[in-house]
């Protein structure tokens with residue numbers, strides 16, 4: 576069921592075009608075909624992506640919101656809920672698509688709040704066949720169910736994108752400090768990460784099969800925003816995500832009237848998980864975002880029967896970017912994600928009037944070569 580929501584805005588769009596004066600560029604900025612519908616400048620639509628895979632005997636339409644600006648510009652895609660239990664991003668996409676006025680927009684925004692609607696309905700990270708959709712992009716038309724769904728989404732939606740923000744949270748009782756992850760060796764992704772303006776940026780190439788990596792592989796600059804934990808709507812993490820997308824829209828020139836704020840970004844080219852060596856009850860001694868030094872106590876694991884207690888210490892100088900919530904753990908469990916403040920750690924400080932000319936506080940603002948990097952990633 577496709578619902579047209581742009582009829583009233585069409586008149587305003589036409590007026591805006593006439594008032595602004597016709598230029599060649601604007602004359603070429605026309606309607607576009609998306610998911611079988613024709614979306615004109617100045618219109619907002621609620622469309623549906625229908626995957627060929629049905630699972631329950633009938634097609635499941637996935638809502639896709641589209642806002643086409645009255646003026647030319649790039650197409651930004653926002654995707655959330657690829658893991659059906661990760662809720663914060665869903666609210667970010669909802670708010671952004673609700674507030675966007677196509678009469679103030681340069682370019683187009685496509686928002687898919689809940690890509691994995693199957694998992695969302697069951698509060699599950701996975702698809703009904705227990706596969707992780709974010710390991711199957713760009714997918715194959717004759718592959719597994721997950722691969723076919725990924726292929727359909729990629730071919731019907733992602734091909735329209737010229738930049739992508741994929742929104743996630745920590746997985747399985749872990750929480751992340753709000754952060755952007757990007758392949759910082761890719762200049763397009765690096766620029767997107769800077770434009771988003773999250774206080775923490777982590778270099779991560781992305782595991783094969785993730786939407787972010789698959790998009791990057793076909794030349795669509797992509798970043799992921801990771802904030803908070805699954806199964807919850809967290810106001811602070813949601814607001815930080817909304818602020819980041821707004822900032823990105825402004826810095827990409829897609830919104831003309833957006834105020835630009837000064838910002839400070841910590842860029843971690845290395846981040847490592849600290850694993851526990853003993854099983855038991857994990858209790859944490861640090862908070863998300865805490866700065867830590869080598870030897871600082873991160874937490875302790877206590878055997879509930881023998882009372883044996885093992886202290887978990889940080890092997891690194893850095894910042895706690897992610898951590899497991901207090902829980903029962905087994906040996907090898909990844910408990911604390913520490914961004915490492917080594918020689919490659921950088922801080923970028925940007926003032927509003929210098930929004931297009933960032934100066935590094937230390938080090939270089941240029942992407943570094945991939946072979947200089949040493950990365951330990953967790954699934955997105």
Ligand SMILES: [Zn+2]
Nearest residue numbers: 658743744955
């Ligand atoms: Zn995720």
